[in-house]
Amino acid sequence: MALVWPARLLGLGAVVAVLALLPRTLEDFTNAYASDLAFVAIYFTALLGLSILTGYSGQISLGHGAFMAIGGYTTAILMSEQGLRLAGHTFSSDLRDVYTIPIAGVVAGLAGLLFGLPALRLTGLYLALATFAVAVALPQVLRRFETLTGGGTGIQLFGLPQLSGLGVEVNVFGRTLPFNDWLYYLCWSIALALLVAAWLLLRGRLGRALRAVRDSEVAAASSGVSLARYKTLAFAISAFYAGVAGSLFAIATTFVNPDVFPITLSIFLVIGAAIGGYGSLLPLLAGALFVQYVRNLGDDAADAGRLPGPVAEFLARPGGRDLVFGATLIVAMFLLPNGIGGLLRRAAEPLTSRLYTRAS
Amino acid sequence: MADLLQQIVSGLASGGIYASLALALVLIYRATRVVNFGQGEMAMFTTFVAWSLANHLPYWAAFALTLVIAFAGGAALELLLIRPIRDAPVLTVVTVTIGVLIGLNGLARLIWGNEPRQLESPFSTEPVRIGGVAFSLQDLGTIAVSLAIVAVLWLFFQRTKVGLGLRAAALNPSASRLVGVRVGAMLALGWGLAAVLGAVAGLMAAPALGSFDQNMMQPILLYAFAAAILGGIDSPLGAVVGGLGLGVIVNLLGTYVDVVGAELRLPVALLIILVVLLVRPAGLFGREAVRRV
Numbered sequence: 001m002a003l004v005w006p007a008r009l010l011g012l013g014a015v016v017a018v019l020a021l022l023p024r025t026l027e028d029f030t031n032a033y034a035s036d037l038a039f040v041a042i043y044f045t046a047l048l049g050l051s052i053l054t055g056y057s058g059q060i061s062l063g064h065g066a067f068m069a070i071g072g073y074t075t076a077i078l079m080s081e082q083g084l085r086l087a088g089h090t091f092s093s094d095l096r097d098v099y100t101i102p103i104a105g106v107v108a109g110l111a112g113l114l115f116g117l118p119a120l121r122l123t124g125l126y127l128a129l130a131t132f133a134v135a136v137a138l139p140q141v142l143r144r145f146e147t148l149t150g151g152g153t154g155i156q157l158f159g160l161p162q163l164s165g166l167g168v169e170v171n172v173f174g175r176t177l178p179f180n181d182w183l184y185y186l187c188w189s190i191a192l193a194l195l196v197a198a199w200l201l202l203r204g205r206l207g208r209a210l211r212a213v214r215d216s217e218v219a220a221a222s223s224g225v226s227l228a229r230y231k232t233l234a235f236a237i238s239a240f241y242a243g244v245a246g247s248l249f250a251i252a253t254t255f256v257n258p259d260v261f262p263i264t265l266s267i268f269l270v271i272g273a274a275i276g277g278y279g280s281l282l283p284l285l286a287g288a289l290f291v292q293y294v295r296n297l298g299d300d301a302a303d304a305g306r307l308p309g310p311v312a313e314f315l316a317r318p319g320g321r322d323l324v325f326g327a328t329l330i331v332a333m334f335l336l337p338n339g340i341g342g343l344l345r346r347a348a349e350p351l352t353s354r355l356y357t358r359a360s
Numbered sequence: 361m362a363d364l365l366q367q368i369v370s371g372l373a374s375g376g377i378y379a380s381l382a383l384a385l386v387l388i389y390r391a392t393r394v395v396n397f398g399q400g401e402m403a404m405f406t407t408f409v410a411w412s413l414a415n416h417l418p419y420w421a422a423f424a425l426t427l428v429i430a431f432a433g434g435a436a437l438e439l440l441l442i443r444p445i446r447d448a449p450v451l452t453v454v455t456v457t458i459g460v461l462i463g464l465n466g467l468a469r470l471i472w473g474n475e476p477r478q479l480e481s482p483f484s485t486e487p488v489r490i491g492g493v494a495f496s497l498q499d500l501g502t503i504a505v506s507l508a509i510v511a512v513l514w515l516f517f518q519r520t521k522v523g524l525g526l527r528a529a530a531l532n533p534s535a536s537r538l539v540g541v542r543v544g545a546m547l548a549l550g551w552g553l554a555a556v557l558g559a560v561a562g563l564m565a566a567p568a569l570g571s572f573d574q575n576m577m578q579p580i581l582l583y584a585f586a587a588a589i590l591g592g593i594d595s596p597l598g599a600v601v602g603g604l605g606l607g608v609i610v611n612l613l614g615t616y617v618d619v620v621g622a623e624l625r626l627p628v629a630l631l632i633i634l635v636v637l638l639v640r641p642a643g644l645f646g647r648e649a650v651r652r653v
Contacts, residue, residue, distance in 0.1 A: 060451065118634075121641045125395060129589050130634055136582055137627035144624065267458060274455040319469025319574075326463020330441060333456045337448035 007348070008199060011282045012192070019188055023181065034180035035252065036292060041187035042248045043288035047272045048191075048198050048281060049241025055279030056202060057234035058214030059119065060128040063135030064242045065266035069142070070111050071104035071243030072250035072261060076155040077148065078103065101190065101247045108243020109236045116235030120228055135266045139258035154257025157250060187248050194241060198281055201237070210234055268295065273339075275332055280341025287339070290332070295325055362493040367615050368608055373499035373568065374583075375607020376506030380561035381577075381584035382591070382599035383510060384554035389593050390530040391550035392442060394453045398460030400581030402437070403558035404574060405464050406430040407566050408472050410559070411479050419482045423563060427556050434555025435548040442551070443544070468574045481567035502564045509560050510600055513553065517596075526550060582626060583610070586633050592646020602644065 022037070023029045050064050078100040115134070119127055142149045149155070177185075202210070209230045212220035221227050250256045268291045276287030297315060307315070314320045336343055381399060388396045406426055413422035441456055483501035487494040517523035528536040529546035537543050565580055566572045587606045591598020606629060614625045636644065 054451070118638050121638055123641070125389075125593055126589060126637055126641060126643070128395070129585055130637055133586070133630035133634060137630045140623055140627045270451075271455060271458060274451060278449075278451060317470060318474045319466035322462050322466025323470055324466070326459045326461070326466060329459035329462065330456050333448070333452050333459065334445060337445055337452045 008282065012195070015282075015285065016192065023184070030178045030180050034178075034184040038180070038183040038187040038248075038252055040285075040288045040292045041184075041191040042245050042252060043269070043272055043291050044285055045187075045191045045194055045248065046242050046245035046269055047276060047284040047287050048194055049238040049245070050269055050273045051276070051278055051280060051284055052198060052202070052210075052241065053234050053238035054273065055277075056207065056210040056214060057231055059231060059234065060124065061131040061238070062128045062270060063131030063133070063263075063266050064238070064269045065261050065263065066131070066135040066138045067108045067112055067239040067242035068246030068249060068265065069138055069256075069261035070239075071108040071246030072256045073142070073149060073155075073246075074104040074107045074243070075100040075247040075250045076157050076256040079157045080155045097251075098186070101244055101251075104247035105240045105244040108246065109240035112239020112242075113232055113236040115239070116232035119235060120231055132263075132266070136263050139262060142258045150257070152258060154255055154260070156255045158254055183252055187252070190244060190248065194244065195281060198241075202281075206230075206233075271329060275329075275336070275339055277336075277339025277341025277343075277345075280339060280344075283339065283341035283344055294328055295321075297321060297324060364612075365493050366495065367611055369495050369499050369503070371608035371611030372604055373496075373502040373607070374611065375604035376503045377561045377565050377568070377580060377603075378583045378587045378607055379600045379603025380506050380509065380557045380564070381580060382587035382603045383513070383596055384557040384561070385584055385588045386591075386593060386596050386599040387550050387554040387557070389588075390596075391526070391547050392438075392446070392453070393450065394442070394457065395585075395593075396460075396554070397454065397457040397581075398437070398464060399457075399554065399558055399584070400577035401461045401464040401468075402430070402434065402555050403562035403565075403580075404572075404577040405468050406433070406555070406559035407479065407562035407572065407576070408468055408477070408574075410563055411472075411477050411566075414479065419480070423482070426563065427559055430555040430559035431552040434558075435552035437555075438548045438551035443547070465574050472574075474573070476571040476573045478571050479563070479566040498567065502568065505560065505564060509557065513557070514596075522549070579626065583607075583629065586629055589643055590633050590636055592643030595643065595645035598643055598645030 022033065026033050046064060046068055049067075050061060053059050053061055053064075079097050115131075119130065122130055143152050145151075201207070209220070209225045212223065212225050213227060213230050213234075217227055220230075246261070249260070253260060272287030272291040273284065274287070275290045276284035315324065338345075381403060384399050384403075385396060388394060388399070406429065409429055410422050410426040413425055416422075417425065437460065441460065442453065445453055445456060481498050481501075483498045486497055488497050488500070489495075517527060525536070525541045526546050526549060528539075528541050529543045530550070533543045536546075561580065561584075562577060565576060569576060583606060584603065587602035588599050589602075590606060591600070591602030609632065610625050610629050613628055640646075
């Protein structure tokens with residue numbers, strides 16, 4: 001355990017270095033990469049929340065897309081003219097609207113707290129399916145409450161429908177950036193800040209209490225850990241992360257409607273967390289990359305001609321991409337049953353314990 | 361009154377489909393403690409197989425052959441994909457079944473293309489009159505087939521030695537192995553039987569839907585999840601009662617309560633289940649898990 005912090009800081013430093021270099025080294029970064037990489041940061045943020053809930057407190061959620069939707073709609077309503085007109089302004093090409101991101105996180109966090117209370121009665125599978133139910137039902141509910149959510153049409157965040165993000169410039173700290181570059185820096189700053197926050201948050205008392213609850217509720221309770229308090233707290237923190245991710249998701253897509261947060265989004269988060277490893281934080285980056293790039297394999301790459309002809313042709317056929325994604329997911333689970341994080345943890349263990357314990 | 365009766369029968373028909381798929385989920389859950397997210401797509405795939413077979417064979421021959429293929433496919437999935445990772449964390453296994461969901465959907469579209477298909481109903485669409493009320497023969501046939509397959513399975517589980525072995529293997533694998541039950545074979549058998557139940561659900565759902573495509577089973581899987589949870593995920597009786605009850609409740613709510621209408625059926629059904637779960641956290645017929653620490 002002594003090496004955890006140096007390893008973490010080294011990993012974080014490497015990630016920051018790569019992220020800083022990418023815009024300078026990749027050709028046509030703004031149009032070809034910035035937006036995709038921003039989505040990686042968004043998934044990463046949501047996965048951090050899911051990993052805190054499932055990996056630390058042992059509560060399974062198959063419906064984290066619902067909390068993302070709550071965050072996304074909060075931002076959309078606060079930002080758009082169609083919304084509550086609270087702030088009374090449209091997209092202003094500067095950083096002012098960023099204030100809605102923490103609000104979205106807090107609103108989602110409160111929703112998580114409210115959901116966490118009844119969830120206390122449910123364990124394991126029943127909780128998983130209850131969260132799943134919420135995520136399935138939410139799009140229909142959003143469609144129904146039109147006055148606030150815009151119904152099936154949803155809400156345009158930045159006023160004009162034709163404003164797709166490309167070509168729009170944003171003023172930040174006296175510099176002018178293309179929208180996509182701004183998105184890239186915004187999403188990654190928030191994602192990495194929340195990563196460090198999670199490290200600090202889970203370092204001491206809270207992390208220990210949550211792990212105790214996960215490993216044995218009875219033992220935790222008899223050691224004076226309040227189950228109700230820590231389990232709902234985990235739900236609230238986790239939903240806060242998902243809400244921030246949803247808010248960024250709404251900004252990145254520039255609009256929200258019920259189809260932006262489908263049940264498949266929740267499923268993809270479960271996939272990403274499994275690839276990264278539940279209970280891991282930094283390795284979730286691998287899960288976020290998997291969800292963004294393996295799922296869309298051949299989508300852009302085929303156009304760019306980066307894949308060999310027959311492969312691109314197969315991926316373009318109906319169902320081809322899904323077949324490859326499903327098969328890759330199964331193979332990944334076979335090779336890494338505990339995700340990338342589990343692999344790294346094993347590699348960091350002393351040789352003796354690797355020799356004398358059974359592969360898990 | 362006549363209208364109400366018709367709606368109840370129509371609800372029971374969709375309920376029978378939910379019940380079959382819910383029972384498949386329960387079978388797999390009892391055997392391997394895994395919620396099989398691929399169950400719906402397995403059913404969809406076998407429905408497409410049946411569609412291909414029905415082009416060359418009479419309906420009931422295609423039906424029977426499909427069930428055999430479904431059994432083999434389900435058992436093969438257990439052997440190839442689930443058994444190698446049986447010691448992995450539950451979430452890993454669940455993720456693999458999500459991989460099965462996505463992969464099978466892709467494979468079916470690769471083989472059969474995107475266009476919707478029709479599978480003719482084995483039952484005539486003529487209504488029958490019983491006591492002055494007209495019922496759809498297709499609804500009655502769906503109910504009969506679903507209940508028949510459930511009854512056959514129940515007899516198999518309760519009255520045969522293999523069925524006893526299946527129940528024993530699900531309840532206590534290590535003790536069963538000690539008394540000579542081949543637990544591995546039982547798990548594969550359980551997956552095969554679950555696939556057969558799913559195939560029946562798919563075959564009954566296809567004509568009821570009119571035309572079907574590769575996404576046909578996704579809403580049905582959600583109802584089946586709901587039904588299994590409502591009844592208690594480890595209770596076969598609960599799955600059947602939950603499925604039939606859910607079918608009727610959803611149909612009645614959608615027909616008679618204006619606010620619900622067609623599009624809020626599923627959310628309302630899920631809301632009911634959430635409320636039931638809060639009162640009875642292990643479902644209506646499920647047993648509370650009591651563990652020694």
